[in-house]
Amino acid sequence: MHSNGRLGVGMGDDADVAALAALVADAEGVADAARATQIREVRVLAAAGVLAERQSAGASEKVKAREMALRGIAAELAGVFVATDRTLQRRIDEARDLVDNYPLTMAAWEAGRIVRGHVRVIQDIGCVIPAGDRAEFERLAIERCERDAPNRVRDALRMVAERVHPRSFTERHEEAAAGRCVSVKPGPDGMSDLIATLPTVIADGIVDRLTRQARVIINARPQAGTAGEPDERADANSASPDTDTTNGVGSSFIDDSRSIDQVRADVFSDLLLAGTPALDPTATGDVDGMLGAIRAHVQVAVSALTLMGNDEEPADLAGRSPIDAATARELAGNATSWDRLLTHPVSGTVLECDAYRPTAAMIRLLRARDRHCRFPGCRQPAIRCELDHTIAASDGGKTHVCNLADLCKRHHDVKHHTRWHVVQLPGGTLVWTSPTGRVYREDAPPPLVTFTIPDPPGSAEKPPDTPPPF
Structure with a gap:
């Protein structure tokens, strides 16, 4: 844990800040222009795929005819894009899939609600969802993407995909686990890759x-x-x-x-x-x-209902991907210690962490609450971060969860040695202000598993009063 002293290294005087602000404004314009160009490119490539299909219509061997038509078009476009025809053919297929099968994502991208990185994540993860259920996945995925950077949403979107998928994660995991294996891939210079699936x-x-x-x-x-x-x-x-x-x-x-x-x-x-x-x-x-x-440590968040066997919702392996309910229950049963999380009834934000064996309770709570580095856009796991006093101890800041947050080494240094400024609000929300005055709100990320129970249909009981979300 460190203090919150700032030296302003590398920022210079106010003239430098004004110059940086001008660069940021130019960057925003460049980003808008780049987005428009990227969207136009996708639609051009998708149209190329439609053209290949139209050229092969009526052929006796339609699959082969479409492939040949697609190769010819890809070879033509390869000269324009200065790429190989194989690369162009792959990009044409990806563009066609995006335009035809992800209309909500395309609309959100064109409206500037999400960026290209979000689109790639949605398309990568959404491919496992059957076409009939994909619209619901898109809607939920876009809502999540609007609130966070592309590198942070992948795990959350995996959880969304698991909930939307008509087959349970446990069933699909059992089938996939049957294919576990170890293989060797020979490499150059007397080396090989040992691959364990x-x-x-x-x-x-x-x-x-x-x-x-x-x-x-x-x-x-x-x-x-x-x-x-x-x-x-x-x-x-x-x-x-x-x-x-x-x-x-x-x-x-x-x-x-x-x-x-x-x-x-x-x-x-x-x-x-x-x-x-x-x-x-x-x-x-x-x-x-x-x-x-020494034994392996993994951090898993699982709802009480799943632990009791009342449902088969997947659990969340922090920083990785969902795991099946049976594995989560086995881990909980064999664990020497576990933490019970109390979450906000509306937002799902972790409010308290009750250790079964109360050791290092404060660190446990902060890791459970923060999950990752709390600097905007960073997803370094909290177990690899440092605890930072939001208000420096030298300035009277208390060593309490309301004045502590997990920051990775890189962004801990940014906070100390540049003009970035942070304020912590109740509930663990951090409000960062950049040297140019841009404000970034970092809400404490709620666990990706469900900790709240929806009201049953037709319930006439008035829900208890709950505080507004942080």
């Missing part, structure tokens, strides 16, 4: 455990004389060679200069080949080290 929660847990084990190895380097706090950017030049053998650490580890990616790969290989890491800096003599005791 696994349920998402298992794959995410494997990566988490490898990362935690790699950090144990890297964090042991200061004992051998390497200064500084290691991070994921460590490279082959980050460690200082040493020949000391204190604390039972041999020279093979003291000279270790592997990056965290290399350590992860090596530990992964050791675990699969030998069962335990061959190189454990925490081991002493015949006593096992702590690496084998």
